[in-house]
Amino acid sequence: MNDRHTRRFGLGTATCLVMGNIIGGGIFLLPASVAPFGTVSLVAFGVLTVGAVALALVFGRLAERHPDTGGPYVYAREAFGDFAGFLSAWSYWTMTWVSNAALAVAAVGYVHVLLPGHPSKGTDLAVALIALWLPALANFAGTRYIGLVQTVSTVLKFIPLLFIAVVGVFFFDPHNLGAFHEGSGSALGGMSAAAAILLYSYVGVESAAMSAGEVRDPERNVGRATVLGTIGSAVVYLLGTVAVFGTVAHDKLVKSQAPFSDAVNAMFGGHWGGTVVALAAVVSIVGALNGWTLMSAQSPYAAAKDGLFPAAFLTKRRGVPTFGVLAAGVLASALTVLNYLTGSGGVFEILVLITTFSATVPYLLAAGAQVYFLLTGRRDKVRPARFARDLTLALTAFGFTFWLVAGAGYAAIYQGVLFLFAGILVYAVMAARRTARQEDDRAAAQLPTPRQPEAVPPPAADDAALPRTT
Numbered sequence: 001m002n003d004r005h006t007r008r009f010g011l012g013t014a015t016c017l018v019m020g021n022i023i024g025g026g027i028f029l030l031p032a033s034v035a036p037f038g039t040v041s042l043v044a045f046g047v048l049t050v051g052a053v054a055l056a057l058v059f060g061r062l063a064e065r066h067p068d069t070g071g072p073y074v075y076a077r078e079a080f081g082d083f084a085g086f087l088s089a090w091s092y093w094t095m096t097w098v099s100n101a102a103l104a105v106a107a108v109g110y111v112h113v114l115l116p117g118h119p120s121k122g123t124d125l126a127v128a129l130i131a132l133w134l135p136a137l138a139n140f141a142g143t144r145y146i147g148l149v150q151t152v153s154t155v156l157k158f159i160p161l162l163f164i165a166v167v168g169v170f171f172f173d174p175h176n177l178g179a180f181h182e183g184s185g186s187a188l189g190g191m192s193a194a195a196a197i198l199l200y201s202y203v204g205v206e207s208a209a210m211s212a213g214e215v216r217d218p219e220r221n222v223g224r225a226t227v228l229g230t231i232g233s234a235v236v237y238l239l240g241t242v243a244v245f246g247t248v249a250h251d252k253l254v255k256s257q258a259p260f261s262d263a264v265n266a267m268f269g270g271h272w273g274g275t276v277v278a279l280a281a282v283v284s285i286v287g288a289l290n291g292w293t294l295m296s297a298q299s300p301y302a303a304a305k306d307g308l309f310p311a312a313f314l315t316k317r318r319g320v321p322t323f324g325v326l327a328a329g330v331l332a333s334a335l336t337v338l339n340y341l342t343g344s345g346g347v348f349e350i351l352v353l354i355t356t357f358s359a360t361v362p363y364l365l366a367a368g369a370q371v372y373f374l375l376t377g378r379r380d381k382v383r384p385a386r387f388a389r390d391l392t393l394a395l396t397a398f399g400f401t402f403w404l405v406a407g408a409g410y411a412a413i414y415q416g417v418l419f420l421f422a423g424i425l426v427y428a429v430m431a432a433r434r435t436a437r438q439e440d441d442r443a444a445a446q447l448p449t450p451r452q453p454e455a456v457p458p459p460a461a462d463d464a465a466l467p468r469t470t
Contacts, residue, residue: 009215011225013147014208016154017291018229021204023157024103024288027237028110028281030201031244031259034194038182041194042242048195049234051400052202055363056230058370058397059209060223061390065373067222069213070302071206072362079369082308083427089303090423091361092210096296097328098355100289101335104128107285113258113278125340129333135290136329139297142318146294153287160280161236164263168243171267178250196407201237203359205230206366207291210298214319297324299362307434308427357416360404367398 009017034041062075072092077085108124108131119127138149181187208225212218215225244263248256256262260280264273297313301321304313315323371394374387405413 009147009211009221011216011221011228013151014211014215014221014225015229015232016147016151017211017294018204018207018225019158019233020150020154020287021207021291021295022202022229022233023161023236024106024285027161027201027240027284028258028260028277030198030237031241031248032253032256033197034241035178035245035250035253035256035259036182037190037194038179039177039245040181040187040190041198042238042245044191044195045198045201045238045241047191048198048202048400049238051396051403052205052230052234053227054393054396055202055367055400056205056226057223057393058367058390059206059226061386061393062366062370063209063212063222063226064219067212067215067218068302069211069298071209071212071298072366073299073302075369076362076365077306077308079372080365082306082431084365085306086303086308086427086430087420087423088362088365089299089309090426091358091420092299093296093328094419094423095355095358096292096299097331098335098358100132100292100296100328101332101339102355103285103289103292104131104332104336105339107131107282110278110281110285113274114282121340125337128336128340131286131289132329132332132336135286135293136325138290139293139320139325140317140322142320146290146320149290150287153283153290157280157284157287158236160276161240161260164260164267165236165239165243167267168239168247168263172243172246174246176246176249176253192407195403196409199404199407202230202233204291206362207295210295293325293328294320296328297321300324300327307437308430310430354412354416354419356408357405357412358420360401360408361420363401363404364398367394367401370394371398 034044037044059071063071066074066078068074070089073085073089076088105128108127111127112119135149139146181190205226208215208222208229212222215221240260244253244259247263247266248259252262253259258274258277261274261277264276265271298321300309300313301316301324303309304311312323313321313327315321370390374391374394408416
């Protein structure tokens with residue numbers, strides 16, 4: 001049925017989806033986070049960008065051969081079977097709704113800057129829940145409105161970021177940079193330490209592939225949107241970070257709580273920079289939540305079609321898997337309420353660590369799937385003329401993602417693996433149900449056809465002429 005609220009994403013909207021999901025609220029604190037390592041962190045950022053672009057190209061290649069909603073789940077299941085596909089979908093799903101809770105809580109801090117006063121815990125909780133459910137309502141309204149919100153929010157948040165990046169060139173002072181490597185140890189060690197913080201800056205490169213079923217001409221546009229969105233995000237990341245490094249003195253940047261605000265204040269004086277940057281951060285987070293809310297529904301929807309997730313996730317209205325949106329909203333809300341009511345960041349921080357590990361599982365499986373397709377010589381799955389280049393990209397993407405896992409740290413890996421293995425019980429239940437249905441179907445197919453009663457032949461013409469006797 002053609003619904004006026006349903007509209008497939010074009011190249012521009014799909015690119016905004018990728019960029020909006022990659023760049024959330026973290027960029028506004030990123031320069032201060034890596035400043036203690038010196039300008040070697042900019043080198044680390046450049047290395048990570050190469051890996052992220054390689055991963056983006058791999059997703060584009062995979063989408064060419066399988067342009068269906070579900071992205072990494074679809075590729076993993078196609079290459080390695082149901083269990084690998086389930087692990088990809090389970091990891092991605094948990095990562096999205098826990099990340100949404102983290103983004104909503106982060107938005108509260110920026111709202112405090114815009115609306116100073118004496119907020120209570122109840123007010124903060126209300127703001128966080130509003131930040132979660134406004135994007136959910138946009139998703140319920142259909143893909144038409146998702147695309148509109150994503151495009152507008154991406155443009156609005158990029159204006160101030162690009163402004164600082166471009167104008168910062170004219171205020172750039174090399175003396176503000178500090179040493180190439182700060183602290184003890186080698187420069188290589190400093191680069192690795194900075195990379196551990198920067199590693200997850202590019203989570204979201206798979207956004208167009210995840211929603212391939214809602215993209216027009218996905219075989220062509222998913223790959224283009226993924227690469228364009230990743231490169232666009234990288235430009236904003238790198239130029240913005242360089243501008244802040246060059247306009248804010250290093251000793252002040254290390255202690256900064258709002259580095260982009262400090263950069264604006266250093267350029268033009270006054271204290272209005274904090275308000276401008278806080279507004280941009282709120283817009284950025286709302287846009288990221290809008291895109292990630294859609295992502296939280298796409299992976300379980302694709303898995304549910306194959307019987308690996310509960311059938312309720314198949315509920316779809318106006319081009320959006322509405323039950324998945326609702327489930328993610330409820331779970332993220334519950335986690336947010338838990339964070340505020342308990343007053344303990346410990347539980348919340350552990351779950352956030354889980355998301356950082358969970359994001360890498362679908363990436364590793366997708367990169368591995370591309371390597372598998374190439375090495376098995378399935379020419380219907382890849383273009384033969386690209387073999388060497390595609391294999392290099394796939395191996396680079398796998399290495400990049402493996403680095404992501406290593407950079408997550410022992411705590412994240414430990415907690416993430418436990419949470420990942422908890423999904424095995426869900427898989428066991430769903431696999432048992434599917435097997436039972438298949439056995440019932442086979443049994444029904446083997447049953448003999450019920451014997452029909454023999455038809456009584458009509459009386460012969462001569463007999464019909466005889467009078468009836470009793």
